[in-house]
Amino acid sequence: MNSDTRWLNEHEQEIWRGLRELIWGFESALDRQLIRDSELSGVEYSVLAALSEAEGGTMRARDIAHTLDWERSRLSHLLKRMAARGLVDRNECPDDARGFNISMTAAGQAAIEQAAPGHVSFVRENVFDPLTPAEQDALLAATTKIQHALREAGWWERGKVD
Amino acid sequence: MNSDTRWLNEHEQEIWRGLRELIWGFESALDRQLIRDSELSGVEYSVLAALSEAEGGTMRARDIAHTLDWERSRLSHLLKRMAARGLVDRNECPDDARGFNISMTAAGQAAIEQAAPGHVSFVRENVFDPLTPAEQDALLAATTKIQHALREAGWWERGKVD
DNA sequence: TAAAACTTGTTGACACGTCAATGATGACCA
DNA sequence: TGGTCATCATTGACGTGTCAACAAGTTTTA
Numbered sequence: 001m002n003s004d005t006r007w008l009n010e011h012e013q014e015i016w017r018g019l020r021e022l023i024w025g026f027e028s029a030l031d032r033q034l035i036r037d038s039e040l041s042g043v044e045y046s047v048l049a050a051l052s053e054a055e056g057g058t059m060r061a062r063d064i065a066h067t068l069d070w071e072r073s074r075l076s077h078l079l080k081r082m083a084a085r086g087l088v089d090r091n092e093c094p095d096d097a098r099g100f101n102i103s104m105t106a107a108g109q110a111a112i113e114q115a116a117p118g119h120v121s122f123v124r125e126n127v128f129d130p131l132t133p134a135e136q137d138a139l140l141a142a143t144t145k146i147q148h149a150l151r152e153a154g155w156w157e158r159g160k161v162d
Numbered sequence: 163m164n165s166d167t168r169w170l171n172e173h174e175q176e177i178w179r180g181l182r183e184l185i186w187g188f189e190s191a192l193d194r195q196l197i198r199d200s201e202l203s204g205v206e207y208s209v210l211a212a213l214s215e216a217e218g219g220t221m222r223a224r225d226i227a228h229t230l231d232w233e234r235s236r237l238s239h240l241l242k243r244m245a246a247r248g249l250v251d252r253n254e255c256p257d258d259a260r261g262f263n264i265s266m267t268a269a270g271q272a273a274i275e276q277a278a279p280g281h282v283s284f285v286r287e288n289v290f291d292p293l294t295p296a297e298q299d300a301l302l303a304a305t306t307k308i309q310h311a312l313r314e315a316g317w318w319e320r321g322k323v324d
Numbered sequence: 325t326a327a328a329a330c331t332t333g334t335t336g337a338c339a340c341g342t343c344a345a346t347g348a349t350g351a352c353c354a
Numbered sequence: 355t356g357g358t359c360a361t362c363a364t365t366g367a368c369g370t371g372t373c374a375a376c377a378a379g380t381t382t383t384a
Contacts, residue, residue, distance in 0.1 A: 099331095
């Protein structure tokens with residue numbers, strides 16, 4: 001933070017630029033692919049994927065938020081739109097009067113089943129096919145270590161950091 | 163796309179999850195750091211960083227959009243907000259009546275100078291410090307190849323992919 | 325048990341992104 | 355010259371994310 005900042009040298013700038021561009025570009029490319037090949041956005045896909053792994057295609061909103069590591073309000077806004085589009089249903093939770101059970105509708109099920117193959121192919125073709133197995137493992141090592149550093153420093157969780 | 167989809171095995175899912183979580187989490191962590199330690203968002207920082215490398219701290223909007231690989235409308239919306247906050251000025255371009263010259267104000271200059279050390283430290287501490295030089299190079303190789311695959315397949319550019 | 329504290333989910337204000345439409349100007353070429 | 359086409363920037367509609375405030379229910383605890 002002070003004047004003894006360790007600035008990046010040329011090579012480090014190149015590495016950083018590569019990472020930053022990928023972080024920026026991959027997510028939007030993934031979103032474009034989903035929106036073109038299905039009727040789902042990336043976030044809608046995430047929610048339906050979580051539901052499809054739950055028994056009966058049903059989860060409490062709280063648990064979806066926890067699984068995806070999302071803020072509750074973010075999920076709430078999205079679920080309202082998804083319910084309006086007929087992708088999910090919301091029912092009161094019998095155990096806990098505060099809660100809601102979110103379940104996939106038949107339309108939601110159909111949407112994710114239609115979207116999944118293209119989504120997987122996208123990942124296959126753009127992450128795994130271009131890399132050797134050794135490179136794939138190196139990528140995992142790097143992403144794991146970076147994520148670990150961010151967690152250690154408290155930057156991973158949204159909300160207050162200090 | 164067909165029924166012969168090559169699904170991901172366990173290990174591949176682990177690699178993919180690591181990448182996806184990093185892509186999701188890194189950007190928001192970076193944004194949080196900037197917003198906490200300065201008065202700038204990540205996108206505002208990008209614009210000011212581009213301007214600070216131009217002569218006189220001035221660039222045409224078109225060139226900023228090209229440098230950052232952004233849509234013009236995205237830049238236009240942001241510049242309107244930044245101008246309202248006093249971070250940039252917009253002046254008509256003498257050569258081309260369609261264009262605008264965007265320049266950093268003194269406040270914009272002060273904001274990025276104040277934000278830069280913390281930003282660099284964040285990258286240093288969360289990307290370079292956790293990785294060995296060999297791992298850094300492996301990361302660059304992986305991001306480069308993935309980006310290349312996305313470009314080849316036409317997924318990199320926003321807009322129609324046909 | 326009553327008060328305090330926490331959990332769950334919604335809402336509203338606002339920042340930010342994409343897309344499509346618009347208007348104005350510049351470039352090209354027949 | 356005049357018409358066509360491309361370029362530059364803006365705008366509005368809307369999807370999406372964060373944050374803070376809120377209402378209502380549940381848990382803790384004194």
